Amino acid sequence: MxxxxxxxxxxxxxxxxxxxxxxxxxxxxxxxxxxxxxxxxxxxxxxxxxxxxxxxxxxxxxxxxxxxxxxxxxxxxxxxxxxxxxxxxxxxxxxxxxxxxxxxxxxxxxxxxxxxxxxxxxxxxxxxxxxxxxxxxxxxxxxxxxxxxxxxxxxxxxxxxxxxxxxxxxxxxxxxxxxxxxxxxxxxxxxxxxxxxxxxxxxxxxxxxxxxxxxxxxxxxxxxxxxxxxxxxxxxxxTGQSVAPPENPLAKIKLVITDVDGVLTDGGLYYNQDGEFIKRFHVRDGLGIRMLIELGVQVAVVSGRDSAVLRKRIADLGITRFKLGVKDKFQVCNDLMQDCGVTKQETATLGDDSIDLPAFKACGVCFAVGDAAEYVKQHATHVLKLNGGHGAFREASDAILVAKGLYEVLSTTDGYAKIMDMMVQ
Known part of the structure; x- marks a missing residue:
């Protein structure tokens, strides 16, 4: 039957x-x-x-x-x-x-x-x-x-x-x-x-x-x-036309501008008994930042907050370009692009909430973390699978390095050894 x-x-x-x-x-x-x-x-x-x-x-x-x-x-x-x-x-x-x-x-x-x-x-x-x-x-x-x-x-x-x-x-x-x-x-x-x-x-x-x-x-x-x-x-x-596959826009990236809360952290603010707050970062994101920097991609931090905790993390990762306590991310992103000598198409940004939409407008490639608000994802060129503070930045950095033909740095001992001495998490 x-x-x-x-x-x-x-x-x-x-x-x-x-x-x-x-x-x-x-x-x-x-x-x-x-x-x-x-x-x-x-x-x-x-x-x-x-x-x-x-x-x-x-x-x-x-x-x-x-x-x-x-x-x-x-x-x-x-x-x-x-x-x-x-x-x-x-x-x-x-x-x-x-x-x-x-x-x-x-x-x-x-x-x-x-x-x-x-x-x-x-x-x-x-x-x-x-x-x-x-x-x-x-x-x-x-x-x-x-x-x-x-x-x-x-x-x-x-x-x-x-x-x-x-x-x-x-x-x-x-x-x-x-x-x-x-x-x-x-x-x-x-x-x-x-x-x-x-x-x-x-x-x-x-x-x-x-x-x-x-x-x-x-x-x-x-x-x-x-x-x-x-x-x-x-x-x-x-229609029988010959066509070259489109170039991966991630292969052009020379500058990555990232938000902090909700991207490099899980968005939580944890207060101790003295009223000081601490943040939770993910070590894999730190390694992703260092890999980008050592392989020629500049990384900048732009945040609406400013704190000693954040400045310590930025210093530990060797990030020299950062803007804290920012209200207008559109202007700041344009200033960073000019300082770094890169174009909009050569710049990527990561965000999770409405405050990041001006940065999305300024940059050619926009990553929304996995748990970003839906109205933010609609403006992103790429939506990550991982959530903020849980390896989302590393997911984006890996995608950029793969697009640039640098997969061996991520996946082989010999490849990683070329940059190992400069790595921190």
Whole structure:
């Protein structure tokens, strides 16, 4: 008896880096329509449903003749949205196809359909081979496989570790999932996963619970769309134009201006019995600051507060450019850029609250920490996963160094040894 399989396309409206992304026009059609039409080409599919949190996307899908369903705006992931769809559209299995993958190949999805026909398959996904340099990019999720082509582990780090590089083969994970309904029915019953939390990868919850994930190898896939620049690249590919990948703006950064409270600290003010307050800093942020400085990126501190505690921390880290007790961060950032001889595009800033918005306006690259207010994240070019005072600055500094081709300093003994003598935390 043939299984009933439904493709679900999660499509959120409020993307941080590209608001209204599913409705962005691509060759005269909203992007979500391209994904929907490719999904409809897959043989053996009973239905295709767009799962959205916004009436504008629902209306757009219905206008081109597609099927869509409103789902809760509080879902944290595409899997959450898929589970809600499952309650309204019963089936034997479901395939989750992201709404920002307009170049997804129907034949690749068809491989997942075939895999779902095997009784032993519970979850399946896709991957493809990449070069060693690509594997260093933490924005690419990598997967290692066993002899049965099942996932052993997923990571943002390069896995396997290339101690003997000639034996290392790297696979990039393609975020398309196929689930038997039984897995989704019990998904929320799975125990909390420390691995999932550490890597911010939901699929690790399944592996840690002992649920195998079959990984099918395909040819290299086209890029997904996370930014307007990605959309232009995809459009060029669809029209047969040659296009160079956009330069990573982080590779140009020569100056990083950081806030303190809520970025280098957790935002707390702790008073002792004498009425003096202390702050909690994170040592990994300190190391990230020193790495940037030693590798030629200037670091400046701008804060609305001034205190002996803060001045001591700045001195310990060897930061020579700082402005404390600042009210107008826009002007201060422009003054620092002029003093350092850098442009707006060569300057990054980190913030967490409304007081940092003038700095965001002044600088070309703006990082919002993971627990920043939502209205601040909307103005950021990059949203970090880690919270202020919990390694957020280090996450930003690592991303800058990786973009500059300095990954070995972070990941190898020989690379770190070049700057080790100047490191403090």
């Amino acid at each position: 043939q299984q009933k399989i439904i493709i679900v396309i999660p499509a959120r409206y409020a993307s941080t880096r590209f608001p209204a992304k599913p409705l962005a026009m691509l060759l005269g059609k909203p992007m979500v329509q391209h994904v929907y039409e490719r999904a409809k080409q897959v043989q053996g599919i009973a239905d295709v449903v767009v799962a959205t949190d916004d009436a504008r996307i629902l209306e757009a899908v219905e206008q081109f003749g597609g099927k869509a369903m409103m789902t809760s705006e509080h879902h944290q992931s595409g899997t959450d949205r898929l589970i809600e769809v499952m309650k309204a559209y019963p089936a034997d299995a479901y395939i989750n196809v992201q709404g920002d993958e307009p170049l997804i190949r129907p034949e690749d999805i068809a491989l997942l359909v075939a895999q779902l026909g095997l009784p032993e398959t519970q979850v399946a996904t896709l991957c493809h081979a990449i070069h060693a340099e690509e594997a260093k990019n933490p924005n690419f999720v990598k997967v290692v496989l066993n002899q049965h082509k099942q996932a052993l582990y997923f990571s943002r780090s390069p896995i396997p570790y290339p101690r003997h590089a000639e034996h290392a083969t790297y696979y990039k994970h393609v975020g398309v999932y196929a689930y038997k309904k039984q897995v989704l029915e019990h998904f929320y019953e799975l125990p909390f996963s420390g691995l999932e939390n550490a890597e911010s990868l939901e699929q690790l919850r399944l592996l840690e619970a002992g649920i195998p994930i079959q990984a099918l190898t395909v040819e290299e896939t086209g890029p997904g769309v996370d930014t307007p620049q990605d959309l232009k690249m995809v459009e060029a590919m669809l």
